[in-house]
Amino acid sequence: MVGQQPGQGGVSEIFQPLAADDPTTIAGYRLAAKLGAGGMGKVYLSYTPGGRPVAIKVIRPEFGEDPEFRRRFAQEVQSAQRVQGLFTAPVIDADTDGARPWLATAYVPGPSLADAVVAHGALPVETVLLLIAGMAEALHVIHGAGIVHRDLKPSNVLLAVDGPRVIDFGIAYAADATALTGSGVTIGTPSFMAPEQAAGRRVTPATDIFALGQVAAYAATGSPAFGEGTSHGVLYRIVHEEPDLTRVPERLKELVTRCLAKEPEARPSIAEIITICQSANAETVLRRPEDWLPGPITADITVRAAAPAPVQPPPPPSSAPPAGYTPPAAYTPTTPVAPATPPPGYGPPGTHQPSRPHPGPAPVQAHHYAPTQGPGHAYAPTQGPGRVPMYPGHPMPPVPQPARSPGRKGLVITLAAALVLGVAGAGTVYVISQGEGRQTEGGGSPEGTPRSNDSPDADNSPTADTKPEPKPTAYKSINLTAGYHLTLGDDPVRPQQGEDGGYELSYDTGGYLDAEGSEGSLVLLDAGQQGSLAACRADTRYTKELYLEKLPKGRQVCVTTGTGHIGLVTVQGFSAEDAPSTYMTVDLTVWRNSVGSGSGS
Structure with missing residues (x-):
């Protein structure tokens, strides 16, 4: 999808009026203007109830009809909600299940890099260095959330007064899964693809580094490093030829040349990119002044900052509404996801992350405000009755609800019912407690009432209904070859040939882990989260497939099988490019017959 503010000109061209075929509201968001349209849908301007502008991207119906797109889109939105960087436009709300999928991001009042270069020409070297350093920081946070952008290009970089903003990360991954990509719908821009993308090979974070070098060359010269023309011609040059860097300023050549290395492993890391920008800068440190961009x-x-005012809701009717009147949908933001922990080796030490709270009953009343977690000031609504939004800086705890007693009337009804049934000589007595809905059968006592030791069916053993905790069994350095699978009930667990056929965990030759077994599922644990039996039991972010680009070394995956076993997979590495076979090396811990037993300590 295009950036938030495509096009040039005055306010009327940037903030286009809604057309007859445009919606006026989306899930309670009142639309103020249309910001643009692209290959994946339309972008609209709206506002939160507190008045903060947001950009809402509504996906085209053709994509929404593709179930694989919806599945991947839901995964990417969930990951994107954890991205809370200074140089990204945070995803604050989304609906991946509705008739028209959509997502809302913070509105950035600035042109895209593509629009800026087309309108005003190439950027000064100092501006390009600050641009690339900011984009590198954005990629650091995006990659830390397990996302590869895949479509990093000038139209997906917005220019704000305090630095760039990278947008649309991960959406190309969902679009690549649809049949539409083979029927005339183009996702991504060939001029900014990496050689491995053009050749159909595995995409990794290094793919975004190549695109970063292309963006730097474009910003400094006004044209792509591999030229323009037909898609096939551009992609051929990206794979087989060297870029034209004759117009790239000397201070930027090391940065661009290293990023545009054909082999992914030869490209610099994000930390190295920032160091290169620092060395090429005329000052002793990279400073981002208020006037880091040219005047135009x-x-x-x-x-773009002069956005239209929020659309005011209509006044309440003075009399009863006419027949057939349907009020607009309530504002319904989704639950925010905690930001991912950045990968090690870069940036300041991470702040303390509180442990995952033990799941308990949901509060009866959830109309409250709470701050987001992580840097930045991302608008992060909660989910609850009415789904009222929340803002950072003003947390309000849920209002506790006092316990309700049955009351005199309930007690009278209870005693009367018991007396009538007892007089009738019924062999089974039901004691009904109004307001709690509990009942016992065969003379038993309600929940929480101690049983008499004289009861013939009393069992005072503290572990009578609790199974002992299963013992973990560990298997180190399993080389799981593509096209093979693992069965967690085997001992020892060894790879067996076959990737389709109801297997519990297989390495599909399409480049992903697959839980095909009946009722089997996978959960990708957050970066830095320590896997355990308790963590695997508690986490419910289920999926059937996990692509390998989301599985860097050290990442952990929970596997739950339909046969009652739970496994924890820890990725240790992948085969080299010149290896005779394609495989991944994993450590595996198995808790057999552990689904539903014990407490999961």
Whole structure:
């Protein structure tokens, strides 16, 4: 999808009026204007109830009809909600299940890099260095959430007064899964693809580094490093030829040349990119002044900051509404997801992350405000009755609900019912407690009432109904070859040939882990989260497939089988490019017959 603010010109061209075929509200968001349209849908301007502008991207119906797109889109939105970086536009709300999938991000009042270069030409070297350093920080946070952007290009970089904003991360992954990509719908821009993308090979975070080098060359020269023309011609040059860097300023050549290395492993890391930008900078440190952009682009930002006022809801009717009147849908933001822990080796030490709370009963009343977690000021609504939004800085705890007693009337009804049934000589007595809905049968006592030791069926053993905790069995350094599977009930667990056929865990030759077995599921644990039996039991972010680009070394995956076993997979590495077979090396811990037993300590 295009950036939030495509196009040039004045306010009327940037904030286009809604057409007859445009919706006026989306899930309670009142639309103020249309910001643009692209290959995946339309972008609209709206506001939160507190008045903060947001950009809402509504996916095209053709994509929404593709079940594989919806599945991947839901995965990517969930991951994107954990991205809370200074140089990203945070995803604050989404609906992946509705008739028209959509997502809302913070509105960035600035032109895209593509629009800025087309309108005003190439950028100064100092601006390009600050641009690339900010984009590198954005990629650090995006990759830390397990996302590869896949479509990093000038139209997906917005220019704000305090730095760039990278948008649309992960959406290309969902679009690549649809049949539409083979029927005339183009996702991504060939001029900014990496060689491995053009050749159909595995995509990794290094793919985004190649695109970063292309963006740097474009920003500094005004044209793509591998030229323009037909898609096939551009992709051929990306794979087989060297870029044209004759117009790239000397201070940027090391940065661009290293990022555009053909082999992914030869490209610099994000930390190295920032160091290169620092060395090429004329100052002793990278400083981002208020006027880091040329004057004409800053003027464009001023125009885009003058967004139309929020659309006011209609006044309440003075009399009864007419027949057939349907009020607009309530505002319904989704639950925010905690930001991912950045990968080790970069940036300041991470802040303390509180442990996952033990799941308990949901509060009766959930109309409250709470802050988001992580850097930035991302608008992060909660989910509950009415789904009222929340803002950072003003947490309000849920209002506790006092326990309700049955009352005099309930007690009278209870005693009367018991007396009537007892007089009738019934062999089974039901004691009904109004307001709690509990009942016992065969003379038993309600929940929480101690049984008499004289009862013939009393069992005072503290472990009578509790199975002992299963013992973990560990298997180290399993080389799981593509096209093979693992069965967690085997001892020892060894790879067996076959990737389709109801297997519990298989390495599909399509480049993903697959839980095909009946009622089997996978859960990708957050980066830095320590896997355990308790963690695997508690986490419910189920999926059937996990692509390998989401599985860097050290990442852990919970496997639950339909046969009652739970496994924890820890990725240790992948085969080299020149290896005779394609495989991944994993450590596996298995808790057999552990589904539903014990407490999961």
